[in-house]
Amino acid sequence: MIRKIGLLSVLCFTMIAIGCSNGINTTLSNKPVSIMEKENPPEEFVPITLNVVGIGDSLTKGVGDNMDEGGYLGRVSELLKQNDTIKDINLTNYGVKGHKTTNLLKKLEEEEVASSLKEADLIFMTIGGNDIMNVVKQNILSLDFKPFREEQINYVRNFNEIVDTIRSYNPDVKIVYSGLYNPFKFLLPELTEIDNIVSEWNLSSSEILANDSNSLYVPVEDIFANATDNKLLDKEDEFHPNGIGYSLMADRIYEALTEEQDDLLEKSDE
Structure with a gap:
């Protein structure tokens, strides 16, 4: 008797299940299907390729790098690649040993350089050290502040023109300029005046860039x-x-960049 009741229960359950199944299928067949399109991920989550251009003198060229890692520019590029939002770096280096501000202005007129600057997302620059060296060479026997102050006028004019020229090619690109250091600190330690000259020239450069x-x-x-x-x-x-000196420069530059990462580590809208 118990077995009959149990079997009857199973049969009833099966019939109910089949009925329900038929009902569900009928409902589903008449229900309109809606396919939702997935939204694209926010732009900041999409890895980008940065166009990086270096201009200026031997420091941007990487002269003296005994580790052969591209000076500060090569190292900064590698640090940038570690950022999750950056897929790759297209690096072009126009640094030239011995270039002064006058030479850089002429370099910026070259068609290839101008084209690269127009497409750049970041521009790194060092310039001015050879302008100071030129004054030292011409006045080595009677160095005082006067010739440096006179040349500083030319330097400021040229530096302004360099920034204006870059802006004429690319109004939105980030310009990152590494200031001067005293290159004669240990070679000519008796020329203590150059410390003051370097500081004055750096102040002029920083004021110009502060207005940009x-x-x-x-x-x-x-x-x-x-x-x-x-x-x-x-x-x-x-x-x-x-190599160590360039590594310290690169760390300093990258730290300065990451402090402004909201603007600097995202590629400009095209």
Whole structure:
């Protein structure tokens, strides 16, 4: 008797299940189907490729880098690649050993350079050290403040024109300028006046860039300021940074960039 009741229960349950199943199928067949399109992820989550351009003198060129890692520019590029929003770096380096501000102005007129600057997302620049060196060479026997102050007028004019030229090519690109350090700190330690000259020229550069809404001045003078810091210079010329010196510059530049990461680490809208 119990087995019959149990079997009857199973049959009833099965019939009910089949009935329900038929009902569900009928309902589903008459229900309109809606396919929702997925929204694209926010732009900040999509890895981008940055166009990075270096202009200026031997520091941007990477002269003295005994580790052969591209000077500060190569190292900053590698640091940028570690950011999750950056997929890759297209790096173009127009740094030239010995270039002064006058040389850079002519360089900016070249069609290839102008084209690269127009497409750039970040521009790194070093310039001015050879302008100071030129004054030293011409007045080595009677150095005083006067020739440096006279040349500073030319330097400020040229620096302004450099920034204006870049802006004429690319109004929105970020310009990152690394300031001057005293290249004669250990080579000619008796010329203590140059410390003051370098500081004055750096002040002029920083003031010019402060008037440009999308420029960044990065001071590096203090990195090479102490007597023990001669170990940060190339052994052959005691003028250019060595690999360690360039690494410290790159760290300083990258830190300055990340402080403004909301604007700097996202590619400009095309």
